[in-house]
Amino acid sequence: DGGITQSPKYLFRKEGQNVTLSCEQNLNHDAMYWYRQDPGQGLRLIYYSQIVNDFQKGDIAEGYSVSREKKESFPLTVTSAQKNPTAFYLCASSPDRAGGYTFGSGTRLTVV
Amino acid sequence: GNSVTQMEGPVTLSEEAFLTINCTYTATGYPSLFWYVQYPGEGLQLLLKATKADDKGSNKGFEATYRKETTSFHLEKGSVQVSDSAVYFCALRGPLTFGNEKLTFGTGTRLTIIP
Numbered sequence: 001d002g003g004i005t006q007s008p009k010y011l012f013r014k015e016g017q018n019v020t021l022s023c024e025q026n027l028n029h030d031a032m033y034w035y036r037q038d039p040g041q042g043l044r045l046i047y048y049s050q051i052v053n054d055f056q057k058g059d060i061a062e063g064y065s066v067s068r069e070k071k072e073s074f075p076l077t078v079t080s081a082q083k084n085p086t087a088f089y090l091c092a093s094s095p096d097r098a099g100g101y102t103f104g105s106g107t108r109l110t111v112v
Numbered sequence: 113g114n115s116v117t118q119m120e121g122p123v124t125l126s127e128e129a130f131l132t133i134n135c136t137y138t139a140t141g142y143p144s145l146f147w148y149v150q151y152p153g154e155g156l157q158l159l160l161k162a163t164k165a166d167d168k169g170s171n172k173g174f175e176a177t178y179r180k181e182t183t184s185f186h187l188e189k190g191s192v193q194v195s196d197s198a199v200y201f202c203a204l205r206g207p208l209t210f211g212n213e214k215l216t217f218g219t220g221t222r223l224t225i226i227p
């Protein structure tokens with residue numbers, strides 16, 4: 001079955017370390033997105049990509065980086081510059097500029 | 113720009129009660145409208161959608177009608193169950209023009225159903 005796979009489901013990071021969250025989709029979707037969700041809060045857009053080898057900053061890109069080398073993959077790196085990285089991270093994809101999103105099941109990142 | 117305003121939560125109802133979660137929007141042209149549901153610890157799932165005025169989206173007993181005249185897309189269910197406890201997000205996507213590459217989400221409404 002097609003879908004989006006985020007891994008790992010839980011991730012622990014020491015302060016000062018970079019960490020990369022994986023997002024893979026087999027839906028043949030062109031666009032992919034990363035969101036951050038804090039407890040009891042809505043979604044905030046970190047980065048998005050409409051096409052391979054191109055991506056744009058969202059509303060809270062500082063302290064994060066992404067790459068889009070393959071259509072299927074859109075990894076997110078949380079760098080040491082991100083001051084409050086503990087959050088729930090959601091990846092999504094969309095087949096075009098008119099439809100809704102398909103979401104992954106999320107990665108919960110905790111800084112220890 | 114586009115925006116979505118959702119009913120403030122949390123909302124607590126007894127089982128079998130009638131549910132309404134209000135959603136209004138601001139957008140140019142004719143956006144597509146969506147309701148997503150998020151169960152604890154999970155990602156968002158598409159619940160229903162409507163792509164043009166007067167369309168009614170429906171799924172799992174939930175319904176929402178795209179009202180262009182009132183710029184609304186309220187979510188309703190006639191008889192809620194404990195399993196409906198979740199966070200519900202209203203969202204819109206503008207017409208295919210520059211600046212509408214992304215969904216615009218509301219802030220979410222937490223729903224708790226008491227047995």
